[in-house]
Amino acid sequence: MQDSGAVLVLTNPYDVTADLVLRLLADRRVPVVRLDPGTDLHAGASLTATYHADGQQGTLRTASREIDTTRIHSVWVRRPSPYLGPSGLSDQDRRFAAEQALWGAGGIIASLPEAHYMNHPWHNRAAESKPAQLSTAQRCGFPVPSTVITNDPDEARTFAAHQPGGVVYKPLWNTTYRVDGQPHSVWVREVGANDITDAVAVCPHAFQARVSKEFDARVTAVGGQLFAVRIDSPDIDWRRRQDLMTCTSIDVPEPIAHAAVAYLAEFGLVYGAFDFAVTAEGVWYFLECNPNGQWAWQPVDTTKAIAHAITEQLAKGPGT
Structure with a gap:
């Protein structure tokens, strides 16, 4: 394959959400390598990095691709499997192999020269901390329960x-x-x-x-673009019975939009899925921000818009 300006997509083979973006990248003839490092690297795939006086080089080989890792200009950390180690080993040996893969292969993937990450795995990890989310949300100007x-x-x-x-x-x-x-x-x-x-x-x-809410809201942020839906559900936690909820597009109040952009910048994120409880008085209470939240369950027009925004980020690469 022509590997100049390639996109590396880290996800599991059952991730149909990623397929929405992969089809758009294919339409734009952007080279893509799909990898699930937690499983593929002990099922025939290989990853090598070399560090020397002239800089860093590397090679990624999968069942269908071989690429010079210096040609990867964007990395989409989507839904990769956890590093569990190969089956058939003793518990101790499997834990050892899993941790070596996490810090070895995971470290290589997180350190690709000049690559644009959405999001960088280390930033994702920091942004998954609920206490850090609440503290950052307050600093950025969100109302927080x-x-x-x-x-x-x-x-x-x-x-x-x-x-x-x-x-x-x-x-x-x-x-x-x-x-x-x-x-x-x-x-x-x-x-x-x-x-x-x-x-x-x-x-x-x-x-x-508990917030006395009129409705819930999900705001999906891709770079500086925000896509919001109103969620009406009979449950406190709308995720519990999604077949009972309804979603409609909604505008984001300007103060919330500014706070969302500031929040992403604090954590170094390109993507974030914000959840809010909105009161009858129009107060948007911050509940959490999943740095890798699902988005393809939203109305078709919203899902398409998010897919195009993600595609644009990955296709542009560094400097976006």
């Missing part, structure tokens, strides 16, 4: 008792969890002071003042 993060049950109960509109619990990380062997999601849910037990002491928990 009163929140406590604690492993002290008494502190949690005291906080809950002093919130006149009630409190919700939300996990700090989307940890894989199973009940009776079946995948189980931990949704945002309402709790009272009497619901908070001493089990809170096991680990930090996040409790947040």
Whole structure:
């Protein structure tokens, strides 16, 4: 393949959302290499980096491509599989292989000379921290609901008792969890002071003042472009039963738009999926920003616009 100005897409083979952008890149005849480093690198793919006095060189080989890594001008960190190590090894050896892959292959991919990242994996990691999100959101001018993060049950109960509109619990990380062997999601849910037990002491928990919201809003940011939808759902957490929600396009108030751009700049992000609870008075309360949130579930026109914006970012490369 002609590898000048190529785009490296890091995602798993089942990511149909990525396919929307890959088709647009193909229409523009932009060379693309698709890689799932957590699995492909122990299934025949190889990645090599050489560092010497003249600079850095490298080669990426997959089942269908071979590319000089210095020719990669954009990297889309989409939905790659975690680095788990090859099956068939002992637990200890598999953990060793997985960590070497994360820091070795992951480090190479995160250090490509002059590449434009959307988003850089290290920036993604920093921006996934809920405490960092809340702190940054406040600095950037977003309204933020009163929140406590604690492993002290008494502190949690005291906080809950002093919130006149009630409190919700939300996990700090989307940890894989199973009940009776079946995948189980931990949704945002309402709790009272009497619901908070001493089990809170096991680990930090996040409790947040419940916003009396008129609707939810998702703002998808790609560079300086913002795409917003209003979400109407009967649930506190609209993700729980998406078949019951409705989405319509909506404008973003100018102060929220300015805060969103400032927030992305603070974390060094090109892409971010912001969630807000919007009151009847028009106050947009910041809930979180997923630096790699899904976007293809939105109305068709919004999804198409986001796909084109992402394509434009990747096709332009450095300097965008």
